Amino acid sequence: MTVVWSFPTRILFGENAASAVGTEAKALGATRALIVTDQGIEASDVIDPVVASLKAAGIESSIFADVSSNPLEAEVLSATDAYRQANADLVVGVGGGSPIDVAKLVRLAITHPLPLSQYTEASGGDARITKPLPPMIALPTTAGTGSEVGRSAVVTLQSSGQKAVLFSPSLIPNVAVLDPALSAGLPPRVTAATGMDALTHGIEAYCALGDHPMADAIAMQCVALTVSHLETAVHDGKDLDARGGMLKAATLGGVAFQKGLGACHSLAHPLSAVLGMHHGLANALCLPAVLDFNRSTVMPKIARIARVMGVRAEDEETLAFECAGAVRSLRKKIGLPEGLAAAGVSEEVLPKLAERALADPCHQLNPRPCTAEDMLALYRASM
Ligand SMILES: NC(=O)c1ccc[n+]([C@@H]2O[C@H](COP(=O)([O-])OP(=O)(O)OC[C@H]3O[C@@H](n4cnc5c(N)ncnc54)[C@H](O)[C@@H]3O)[C@@H](O)[C@H]2O)c1
Numbered sequence: 001m002t003v004v005w006s007f008p009t010r011i012l013f014g015e016n017a018a019s020a021v022g023t024e025a026k027a028l029g030a031t032r033a034l035i036v037t038d039q040g041i042e043a044s045d046v047i048d049p050v051v052a053s054l055k056a057a058g059i060e061s062s063i064f065a066d067v068s069s070n071p072l073e074a075e076v077l078s079a080t081d082a083y084r085q086a087n088a089d090l091v092v093g094v095g096g097g098s099p100i101d102v103a104k105l106v107r108l109a110i111t112h113p114l115p116l117s118q119y120t121e122a123s124g125g126d127a128r129i130t131k132p133l134p135p136m137i138a139l140p141t142t143a144g145t146g147s148e149v150g151r152s153a154v155v156t157l158q159s160s161g162q163k164a165v166l167f168s169p170s171l172i173p174n175v176a177v178l179d180p181a182l183s184a185g186l187p188p189r190v191t192a193a194t195g196m197d198a199l200t201h202g203i204e205a206y207c208a209l210g211d212h213p214m215a216d217a218i219a220m221q222c223v224a225l226t227v228s229h230l231e232t233a234v235h236d237g238k239d240l241d242a243r244g245g246m247l248k249a250a251t252l253g254g255v256a257f258q259k260g261l262g263a264c265h266s267l268a269h270p271l272s273a274v275l276g277m278h279h280g281l282a283n284a285l286c287l288p289a290v291l292d293f294n295r296s297t298v299m300p301k302i303a304r305i306a307r308v309m310g311v312r313a314e315d316e317e318t319l320a321f322e323c324a325g326a327v328r329s330l331r332k333k334i335g336l337p338e339g340l341a342a343a344g345v346s347e348e349v350l351p352k353l354a355e356r357a358l359a360d361p362c363h364q365l366n367p368r369p370c371t372a373e374d375m376l377a378l379y380r381a382s383m
């Protein structure tokens with residue numbers, strides 16, 4: 001079997017990097033941009049340098065801000081109408097994973113007319129994504145999803161109410177602009193939850209089945225950067241070195257998980273779709289149980305993660321055993337709840353969630369296969 005290793009995104013990193021958006025847009029041949037964001041960001045000053053930079057480069061822009069956390073297909077369709085009405089030829093996504101994913105899907109919907117359910121990963125829809133998409137620039141304002149460099153977009157489908165992943169190399173933004181100043185105002189709780197999403201990407205990508213030594217190295221650096229910077233970013237949001245470290249961690253996580261994810265993301269998706277829980281928090285709450293579950297299958301990898309997370313022990317078995325505890329301890333230091341029960345999840349909903357977790361494709365690359373009983377046991381162990 002031949003495998004593909006590809007890191008195609010142009011990435012700009014640095015304080016005030018957002019002021020280069022206009023030049024980048026011009027280089028992509030754009031004349032009119034649709035900025036996709038959400039209302040919280042539109043109301044803040046985060047969007048200002050992006051609009052100013054486009055204007056300075058002679059590019060008109062209009063703003064679409066009706067994007068919710070855990071975005072809906074209807075929002076993608078409204079944003080696509082806005083793109084048409086603006087006669088735009090570039091999409092600029094400014095925000096966390098939600099606006100960036102919607103921005104990616106506008107490019108898809110404008111060129112591919114079927115309902116989004118026809119393009120999901122689970123339905124083999126990537127084969128239907130055949131036409132070239134309009135260009136896109138992504139500016140993340142959270143540090144977690146890695147969507148700015150990823151080939152996935154997550155959306156709740158109209159037809160099923162399920163949170164689905166659409167996946168295609170065509171969805172990767174042309175340019176990602178990482179400007180630490182854009183995330184300086186992100187509240188501690190969202191900083192913590194999104195940071196745990198980045199950590200989960202690094203850990204799950206490293207443990208995922210598949211032969212991808214480049215993704216493995218990048219995944220470990222994602223873990224190391226998160227361990228160095230997440231606590232400071234949560235407790236002192238204005239520390240731009242920590243914000244920059246977390247933006248790097250999130251982007252590296254996004255690059256690494258082209259290799260695949262694992263059971264934790266399958267457990268996390270129903271927690272968001274059914275209960276509306278933030279995606280990063282859902283991962284943070286399920287990750288320790290998944291590490292314990294996978295330990296028997298990939299002990300050397302989990303021991304290595306534990307070492308990077310600061311666990312000190314001589315033998316591999318002890319290191320791997322302590323890994324879940326290291327995640328729990330980081331989770332506590334950044335002020336997140338200590339389990340699903342503390343986050344308001346009741347025991348009765350777990351069988352329904354487990355059924356949906358099993359239907360989610362992420363766990364297919366988990367190093368240890370998961371049954372329906374395993375999913376339920378993993379939720380119970382995460383309570
Ligand atoms: N495409 C992918 O590969 C991928 C991977 C993981 C998750 N996701 C998806 O991404 C979404 C979650 O994204 P997210 O965690 O980045 O959160 P988000 O985009 O939903 O944003 C969360 C909240 O933070 C606010 N916010 C964002 N940046 C801010 C800033 N700088 N200052 C103040 N407030 C700010 C937003 O207004 C919003 O209220 C979920 O829908 C998830 O499924 C996608």
Ligand SMILES: [Fe+2]
Nearest residue numbers: 145197201279
């Ligand atoms: Fe994620």
